[in-house]
Amino acid sequence: DSIKVFAPATVANVVCGYDVLGFAIQEPGDEIILKKNDSNQIVITKIEGDNGKLPKDPNKNVVSHVIRLFLEKINSNQGIDIELYKKMPLNSGMGSSAASSVAALVAINELMGKPYTKQELLPLAMEGERIACGNAHADNVAPALLGGLVLVRSYEPLDAIKLPYPKDLSVVSVHPHVDVPTGEARKIIKERISLKSAVQQWGNVAGLVAGFCTGDLDLVSRSMEDVIIEPVRAMLIPNFYEMKQLALDNGAIGFGISGSGPSVFALCEKKETAEEISFKIKELLNQKNIESEAFVTKIN
Ligand code: HSE
16 A cells, blocks of 8 residues: 655746746656555655755645645545655756645555546646645646646636647756745746737747647747746846857757746757757856756656
8 A cells, every 4th residue: 555656847838838838857856655554644754855945744745735635635534654755956947846746646646546537636736836836837737747748728727738749859957056936936027018028928839839739840949939037037047148048059949947947948859969058058057156957858
């Protein structure tokens, strides 16, 4: 009566699709082990890899929170022991809280006889995001749960759709070691935008979706432009525009902030290009005395 589940990191927004587009990557990700216990209690027995930063209090932790919501939904008072292995940085913009919530929900669903489909678990996973950053956005949890590239067409009613994408695209994710909590990075965004910017942005979102669906990488590249969020959030990320220039000069299809930052990502056609960009960005940050870690992986 024990189960182990892995859930992946994700790149939310995919540049122009604020809160509506995201894709899962092969690594990194989080791992969770759940065991039934006889106590009727949800107990966090172990957290590793968080440098002691995550709350072990089951009322405050994202993982125990979504497990509690799940058990309430099926009217169960089953006790659960939780072990969480964080294998990715916290507050990084790589969908760390989403990976934990999704791993927890897939695991508890399996353990309790699989009453729900993955789509049905999505609203619960979004509640994990609410605890983590104050807002139940779905563009990390949906791809972490469903895999690949996902469009959140609507929140009310919730409508998350898996989209086709060209296989084998490589992704570089670089995490500069500065802290940018998602809640803070959401507060600085303007509530009102001009119609001119809106037209540009929805043109790009449509172009990006069309490019992914048809495999037109040139269209994907032209559409990876964000005229609304990036200009505001870029100031939270040291050397953002230098990193962007470096990635685009070295053959990236596109470059942008990963989720709410501080991580950035580049999308590349070839793994070698991704590796070179990863190396060069790390070198640039190193010269500026900013520590970082980088992952070269694929959309998954
Ligand atoms: N869409 C969310 C945001 C993703 O940009 O705030 C957070 O990872």
